[in-house]
Amino acid sequence: MTALVTPNARSRGNRKEQFAALAMFLPAGVLILTFLVIPIALTFILAFTNTRLISPEPGRFIGLENFANLFTDDTFWAALRNTVIFTIVVVPVQSGLALLVAVLVNSKVRGTTFFRTVYFLPVVTSIVVVSMLWLFLYQRNGLINVLLSKIGIQGPDWLGDPHWALFAIIVMSIWQAMGFHMIIWLSGLQTIPGELYEAAALDGATRWQQFAHVTWPGLRATRTFILITITIAAFGLFAQINVMTQGGPLDATTTLVFGAVRAGFQQQQTGYASAISLVFFVLVLIVTLIQTLLTRDKEAK
Template sequence: MSTTVSARPRPRGTPGGVQRRRERLTAFGMVSPAVVLLLCFLVVPVALAFGLAFTSARLVSPTPAHFVGLENFRLLFHDPVFARSLRNTLVFAAVVVPVQAGFGLALALLVNTKVRGTTFFRTVYFVPVVTSMVVVSLVWLFLYQKTGLVNHLIHSFTFGLVTGPDWLNNPRTSLPAIIFMSVWQGVGFHMVIWLSGLQTIPVELHEAAAIDGADRWARFRSVTWPGLRPTRAFVLITITIDAFRLFTQVNVMTQGGPVDSTSTVVYQAVHTGYDQQQTAYASAISLVFFVIVLAVSLIQRFLTREKD
């Protein structure tokens, strides 16, 4: 005679239920520091910037802030300094993104070989990345001086026929000088990213292409470049974001000058918000800049997406 035992639901407070609650509390305790940091340094500042952009708030003012609607944005789009800063930012990004990505890929291809000394060159190329941007900017500030090393090398290599300009005090050369320094400082990081992508491509594909008689350029075009599609998208997006948030080099080396020739959107927002204490206007600049960067990133992501 067989008996059937019906499964009864485990009552609340049993060891299994207590264990699950402990696991949830443990998970919440482990994630809570990150959540608090995100709220304090990302969500709250973004919300404040969005709200302040529509007010007359100042950093220090006896007059309380009041709602002004789109007045800050109207002033912004008629501000010649903002137009110059936006143009400088776009020029910087348009030059740095392809040049830094191209040089990074070239260096990755050079060090992606099994020859003696490869590790040494990988380290040398990566040293500027781990150096503080403030330190790098100060070093290049001295190199770019009228009597600095850059002009001394130009004078020596041209046998005294060419005299270098005062790079950072000339409106025509100040932004190109910062562009060159920025590419030099950041190319090592993207070299490592490209290198990691190169090492994910199976060696058998290169060997098969070589057996078929393909030369190096043909192997790069048909094997290497298609295999770098995910890496390519990541590199382009990260370089673009870094280029748009250009600030440290300008703040240390030129302070936006001469004649706003190196002023960028981020530098103008910080300068306006803290030095001029126009918090609401700086928030409007930041909000417009956020929309521009978001649009560029989405377009870039769409163009580099995986296609079926």
């Protein structure tokens, strides 16, 4: 005879499952609480105080004073302008080049594995190492200016000229992260059924028509993901600036994240840095929501 499961036994089994689930969630939950929830909560609190990193006097509530100072600070507006320019240029150029490379390496020809590795290599290399490498390339007598001099062009002081510094950072950043998004595009390309291309070829569609009517619609979910991830990464520009320019010259490369770090740790103005971080958080949230809404509208159509 089949043994009947009593309610008590079922209850004990459910409790064991709940305990096991809690035990597996606990490590991740502690990390999320420690490094995400608590810092975000402290940022919201400290943004309305005059707290300093090292000070014998405790911080006190000052209301919106940090934000009033922030919105009248020329350095903040320069950082916001640089961040927006960087994002506007990097998002379409980086995603477009990554898609082009992905289409090329997705072709069934010899050597594609080698090129995938070459394009992805800068991604797995430390951003600090990459920044140091390009720092040497951008010197007045660096490799880039030497090559330009061979064709009769006198290269500028890439990182020392306010007119060229941000452009130099943009070029380096696009090159460094393009391989990561190439891999994402490539994974999306490989989910498109080959039968669709065969049917399009039988109908006489050209390569461009196949891309426009088969490839691009098939990458809808992939391009949404890439658009959001590139935008968030572009707004968070910091490491390159910290290594290569320190925000100079004349705040030509200062960004919101670098400004927050500089205010919080170098100038020890924790409350003011929290205000910058809060503005940055709201800005990224608004941009992400707008992108999501626009993408949903297009998909619905």
